[in-house]
Amino acid sequence: MSRRIKQFLFLCLMVLGFFSTTVNAEGIKIKSFELEKVDNDWLLNASFQIELSPGLEDAVQRGVVLYFQTEFDLSRARWYWFDEKSALVQRQTRLSFQPLTQQYRIASEGFTFSAKTIAEALQAVGSIGGWRVIDNAQLDPSRSYTGSLRMTLDLTKLPKPFQVNALNNRDWNVSSDWYRFPFSSNSPNLIKR
Known part of the structure; x- marks a missing residue:
């Protein structure tokens, strides 16, 4: 192989590597979570890192409302x-x-928050504190579970036209x-950082 071909291939690989890292940068990642037992309940505190694509950020600024759903599931395996x-x-x-106040608004379970930037808004969306996820009466202390x-x-x-776009994009x-x-109900607080 000539030197020029090797340089061209190397340049192509670098460009592909750049695009693959930028594509993977967007999305949602769990930064930390904690399950703590308070009285007879298990409360979840969690932090998610949310990064939106430029198209989604633009859609929010043009009036599209985004709904983020957090799910917690506790199950026990049966053979x-x-x-x-x-x-x-x-x-x-x-x-x-x-648009009038030039602020982002976050609403969840009666809690509302305003933020000046999309970064602050996404940080608020990704922060969960004191969410009751388990009633201790539902659990059998002798069994182990998977959370x-x-x-x-x-x-x-999303509005219907955006749902069609979301399927293709x-x-x-x-x-x-x-x-x-x-997870076990007789374990102390569960923490992942």
Whole structure:
């Protein structure tokens, strides 16, 4: 191979590597979570890192409301049938832009917050504190469970024309992977950082 061909191939690989890292930068990742037992309940505190594509940011600034759904699932494996679902809870967080005040508005379960920048707004969307996910009465202390946690952009809440676009556009499918962990009701607080 000539030197020019090697340089060209090297340049192509660098460009492909750059695009693959920028594509993977967008999405949702779990930064930290903690399950703490308070009285008879288990409360979830979590932090997600959310990065939107430029197209999604533009859509929010043009008036499209985004709904993020956080799901927590607690199940117990059974050899003879499907897994037993001990707890399944969901939480919806709404992100919108107010053009008159030039601020982003975040709303979830009666809580509202305003932010000046999209970065502050996404940080507020990704912060969960004191969310009741498990009632200790639902659990058998002698059994072990598997907990699962994730956050997604709920495409079903988008206006219909955007739902069609979201099916064809990878930038609109924003989701974290399921994070699964072992859980026992007699264990102390569970922390992942």
